[in-house]
Amino acid sequence: MTRKMAETREMTGAQMVVQSLRDQGVTTIFGYPGGAVLPIYDEIFQQSDIQHILVRHEQAAVHAAEGYARSTGRPGVALVTSGPGATNAVTGLTDALMDSIPIIVLTGQVPTFMIGSDAFQEADTVGITRPCTKHNWLVKETDKLSATIHEAFHVATSGRPGPVLIDIPKDVQFATGTYTPKGSRPSLYQPRLKGDAEAIAALVKAMEKAKKPVFYTGGGVINSGPAASRLLRDLVAATGFPITSTLMGLGAYPASGENWLGMLGMHGLYEANMAMHDCDLMINIGARFDDRITGRIDAFSPRSKKAHIDIDASSINKVIRVDIPILGDVAHVLEDLLAAWTARGGVTDREAVARWWDQIRDWRAIDCLRFEQSGPVIRPQYALSRLEVLTKAHDRYICTEVGQHQMWAAQYLGFDAPNRWMTSGGLGTMGYGFPASIGVQLAHPDALVINVAGEASWLMNMQEMGTAVQYRLPVKQFILNNERLGMVRQWQELLHGERYSHSWSESLPDFVKLAEAFGAKGIRCSDPETLDDAIMEMITHPGPVIFDCLVAKHENCFPMIPSGKAHNEMLLGEASTKGAIGAGGAVMV
Numbered sequence: 001m002t003r004k005m006a007e008t009r010e011m012t013g014a015q016m017v018v019q020s021l022r023d024q025g026v027t028t029i030f031g032y033p034g035g036a037v038l039p040i041y042d043e044i045f046q047q048s049d050i051q052h053i054l055v056r057h058e059q060a061a062v063h064a065a066e067g068y069a070r071s072t073g074r075p076g077v078a079l080v081t082s083g084p085g086a087t088n089a090v091t092g093l094t095d096a097l098m099d100s101i102p103i104i105v106l107t108g109q110v111p112t113f114m115i116g117s118d119a120f121q122e123a124d125t126v127g128i129t130r131p132c133t134k135h136n137w138l139v140k141e142t143d144k145l146s147a148t149i150h151e152a153f154h155v156a157t158s159g160r161p162g163p164v165l166i167d168i169p170k171d172v173q174f175a176t177g178t179y180t181p182k183g184s185r186p187s188l189y190q191p192r193l194k195g196d197a198e199a200i201a202a203l204v205k206a207m208e209k210a211k212k213p214v215f216y217t218g219g220g221v222i223n224s225g226p227a228a229s230r231l232l233r234d235l236v237a238a239t240g241f242p243i244t245s246t247l248m249g250l251g252a253y254p255a256s257g258e259n260w261l262g263m264l265g266m267h268g269l270y271e272a273n274m275a276m277h278d279c280d281l282m283i284n285i286g287a288r289f290d291d292r293i294t295g296r297i298d299a300f301s302p303r304s305k306k307a308h309i310d311i312d313a314s315s316i317n318k319v320i321r322v323d324i325p326i327l328g329d330v331a332h333v334l335e336d337l338l339a340a341w342t343a344r345g346g347v348t349d350r351e352a353v354a355r356w357w358d359q360i361r362d363w364r365a366i367d368c369l370r371f372e373q374s375g376p377v378i379r380p381q382y383a384l385s386r387l388e389v390l391t392k393a394h395d396r397y398i399c400t401e402v403g404q405h406q407m408w409a410a411q412y413l414g415f416d417a418p419n420r421w422m423t424s425g426g427l428g429t430m431g432y433g434f435p436a437s438i439g440v441q442l443a444h445p446d447a448l449v450i451n452v453a454g455e456a457s458w459l460m461n462m463q464e465m466g467t468a469v470q471y472r473l474p475v476k477q478f479i480l481n482n483e484r485l486g487m488v489r490q491w492q493e494l495l496h497g498e499r500y501s502h503s504w505s506e507s508l509p510d511f512v513k514l515a516e517a518f519g520a521k522g523i524r525c526s527d528p529e530t531l532d533d534a535i536m537e538m539i540t541h542p543g544p545v546i547f548d549c550l551v552a553k554h555e556n557c558f559p560m561i562p563s564g565k566a567h568n569e570m571l572l573g574e575a576s577t578k579g580a581i582g583a584g585g586a587v588m589v
Helices: 003-008 013-023 035-045 058-072 084-088 090-099 125-132 142-157 170-174 197-209 219-223 226-239 270-278 330-343 350-364 380-391 404-412 433-443 455-459 462-470 486-495 511-518 528-540
Strands: 010-012 028-031 051-054 076-080 103-109 135-138 163-169 176-178 213-217 243-245 260-263 281-285 305-310 324-327 396-400 448-454 476-481 521-525 545-550 571-573 586-588
Touching (some): 010 013, 035 103, 058 076, 058 090, 058 103, 084 090, 090 125, 103 170, 125 135, 135 142, 197 281, 197 324, 226 330, 260 404, 270 350, 380 404, 380 476, 380 528, 404 476, 448 455, 455 476, 511 521
Parallel strands (some): 028 076, 281 305, 476 545, 521 545
16 A cells, blocks of 8 residues: 555555554464455555465464464454355354454455345355354445454454454455544444452352352453463462363463362363362353353252353353353453452461362372373373473473364363463364464464374365465474274264274375475374484474374273263273273273
């Protein structure tokens, strides 16, 4: 854009798109060109403020934007064309909606006068994406385009974050209109940030009386920003209460912290699940009572008084009825909660809480993640344990695909800071991790970015090796290759009479040769004795790596709460406890 054009603020719709992104502080976008967005791509070509990353599939563009957003706390941006470009983005949009990730997806559309005529590459993008976005727009007037883009950023990042979409017809991109600067129009969307003072006071009183309290935290703490994580740590230190977390909340409280119980839920730790079941005060901070956490609703934390702090009014009392609902932003509520707690003297039932900790220590003694690495085959738990030891001192970001490896990563890798863990929680999207790692690496070019994958998930977006190589991104793909759809196979073993219906492929590629075909480095390891050296080779290689780690084919992921069971009815691996061995080499406790 020329200086004269900037002064007059008259510009084409395509120029408005680029200028709006620039004004929003966007420096990186992920996309794939097509006919309906070529005017925008022409403007991208003529500027240097915003870097465009050419992915190989539109789904990958959205997942990369998710990884960028989750690791930075800033919104990610994707640009795709009409029709199949937009429909290919639907999985990423739904993933971001489920996990509350702020992204802006710009889609091209056929010209306004052709909408509804079944034109080439036309789709009802707004209709298709309405259920999987926080909000979406079809812009038919160029004069409204820039204001809509600014509003989209506000909606995506305010309140409970989430994905938004703007559908832009091609003639709107060509036409000239007046640019509306950022902040010139107040938004009607103003979510409530401060929690109700009476509800906060009621929670403080409940905390003072609690004998078996537990903090149950989720991704909302991380979404609220760095202040929320700091305040959470201060609250835990001030109260001395134990704390657990959902999959999406890992890192909000440090895994090295003395009050940390580990992750809870279907594959959560024994002590975390038992504490949730037996507590008398459960304080939910920024979590949504997902079914992977609650298990059987009628048996979920049956004797506790329940509090729920959340920015999203629709999440409160949606799944679990609570006694103390607090609507507000986590950081604001925690700040007021700490102030109220301190003002009343920070009193707890110390003797009762000490006995509670004694009980938790007894549960911890079960050592539910214990395993034995013996024999010539690498156990996946061992692989991730060694990855943790050899990488934890680095400036490290971890992404995952979806399946057993995802749960093992959550169990065996520790996170002491927020925004270091990128995974698909609510939707469970296979193919998420690789493109997400690309987004993370672009946001943190000097960091060690590792995608923990299963071979089946990784193959779903394997084409993004082209993106990694083209942009010289040193992302490490750490594939736990059991030649199986691991979680599917595990459920078939435990719940479907060992009838393994289509849960593995007999035509997997040679991952080392595949890496070399893309111009990257491939490493294969099948020997526990050489695993450390192979991991170090991966870490120190300056470019992208595919690490093919051949692991035990029929290993099961424990602990596990079977479907329809309560938190205190878990399957543990046989190494964790002594007793009769049940299905899958597990012990029911």
